[in-house]
Amino acid sequence: MTTDTTTKDTAPGATAPGETVLDARGVTMRFGGLTAVRGVDLTVNAGEIVGLIGPNGAGKTTFFNCLTGLYVPTEGEVRYKGNVLPPKSFKVTAAGIARTFQNIRLFANMTVLENVLVGRHTRTKEGFWSAVLRGPGFHKAEKASRDRAMELLRFVGLDHKSEHLARNLPYGEQRKLEIARALASEPGLLLLDEPTAGMNPQETRTTEELVFAIRDMGIAVLVIEHDMRFIFNLCDRVAVLVQGEKLVEGDSATVQGDERVVAAYLGEPFEDAPGAEEVAEVEAAEAHAEAAEAHAETAEPDAEAAEAAETAETDADTTADAADTTTDAAPGKENDR
Numbered sequence: 534m535t536t537d538t539t540t541k542d543t544a545p546g547a548t549a550p551g552e553t554v555l556d557a558r559g560v561t562m563r564f565g566g567l568t569a570v571r572g573v574d575l576t577v578n579a580g581e582i583v584g585l586i587g588p589n590g591a592g593k594t595t596f597f598n599c600l601t602g603l604y605v606p607t608e609g610e611v612r613y614k615g616n617v618l619p620p621k622s623f624k625v626t627a628a629g630i631a632r633t634f635q636n637i638r639l640f641a642n643m644t645v646l647e648n649v650l651v652g653r654h655t656r657t658k659e660g661f662w663s664a665v666l667r668g669p670g671f672h673k674a675e676k677a678s679r680d681r682a683m684e685l686l687r688f689v690g691l692d693h694k695s696e697h698l699a700r701n702l703p704y705g706e707q708r709k710l711e712i713a714r715a716l717a718s719e720p721g722l723l724l725l726d727e728p729t730a731g732m733n734p735q736e737t738r739t740t741e742e743l744v745f746a747i748r749d750m751g752i753a754v755l756v757i758e759h760d761m762r763f764i765f766n767l768c769d770r771v772a773v774l775v776q777g778e779k780l781v782e783g784d785s786a787t788v789q790g791d792e793r794v795v796a797a798y799l800g801e802p803f804e805d806a807p808g809a810e811e812v813a814e815v816e817a818a819e820a821h822a823e824a825a826e827a828h829a830e831t832a833e834p835d836a837e838a839a840e841a842a843e844t845a846e847t848d849a850d851t852t853a854d855a856a857d858t859t860t861d862a863a864p865g866k867e868n869d870r
């Protein structure tokens with residue numbers, strides 16, 4: 534069965550056109566002495582798909598974690614639809630931001646349907662006693678949840694596998710199930726962390742269609758991905774992080790044409806690169822160390838020469854002494870000459 538991305542339904546968490554969904558300002562995250570994210574500003578507006586790219590270790594996932602309450606930024610502020618986000622991930626989910634993870638985090642021994650139902654817990658109002666007593670309200674809510682979960686499974690093309698254990702799904706389908714589970718919390722913003730990692734080209738193409746369909750339902754999307762073709766096909770805007778700082782932001786053509794982005798990916802230094810000060814410091818320290826080494830090397834031969842000269846001098850003295858001794862020992866020799 535294929536993904537049913539033809540639905541034109543508006544998602545319950547959909548955002549009105551023109552509204553700013555996400556507004557991150559000056560987000561900085563330090564781990565001890567390491568600044569993983571430094572003063573990053575980023576907005577995502579209703580109806581947009583925004584990409585976040587950057588070389589390994591650039592701080593993309595750390596930035597995501599700051600947006601979803603997993604980390605409390607050391608500095609900066611994150612607003613969702615105008616409100617500052619609470620510093621707890623379940624509260625962020627309840628507010629309307631859902632995410633998937635770089636390393637798939639499904640409940641492996643639960644069924645596909647159960648995984649999606651878990652994703653709905655922030656939207657179900659039935660409390661503990663309702664669940665224990667199992668009154669009519671509980672049954673009604675449970676049925677509504679199951680219906681919505683099946684709808685989402687149909688949307689990602691997994692309804693025929695609803696009773697399979699999550700761990701038995703192929704890798705690409707596990708990623709789709711993660712998306713369905715994230716959608717179950719009825720978000721207004723979906724964050725996808727490397728949604729096509731490990732997928733074949735066909736699966737990647739299907740995921741692309743799926744993300745467009747999510748956007749068409751009124752859910753804004755922020756996506757981290759290393760697959761550049763996927764990113765540039767998909768995104769309205771792309772932000773590039775390098776060494777924790779936002780280097781460039783713009784549409785696909787602008788970013789692709791920026792030589793600093795190419796240089797950052799190839800690991801080539803360029804003027805005013807983020808972290809340039811640190812790089813300059815390291816280079817200066819290396820140059821200093823090299824100069825000191827070179828000096829030591831040139832100084833060494835002199836020392837050797839001095840030592841050799843000293844040894845030669847000692848040898849000469851010894852020889853002379855020996856000669857003197859010989860002379861002394863054989864007084865008759867001089868007479869022999």
Ligand SMILES: Nc1ncnc2c1ncn2[C@@H]1O[C@H](COP(=O)(O)OP(=O)(O)OP(=O)(O)O)[C@@H](O)[C@H]1O
Binds near residue numbers: 569587594596
């Ligand atoms: N919890 C942590 N404690 C200490 N350092 C961390 C922590 N999380 C991330 N880092 C460091 O922060 C930097 C950014 O890491 P991050 O995972 O955010 O990069 P990334 O751009 O997502 O990389 P990748 O593309 O490889 O996933 C790295 O140097 C990483 O080692």
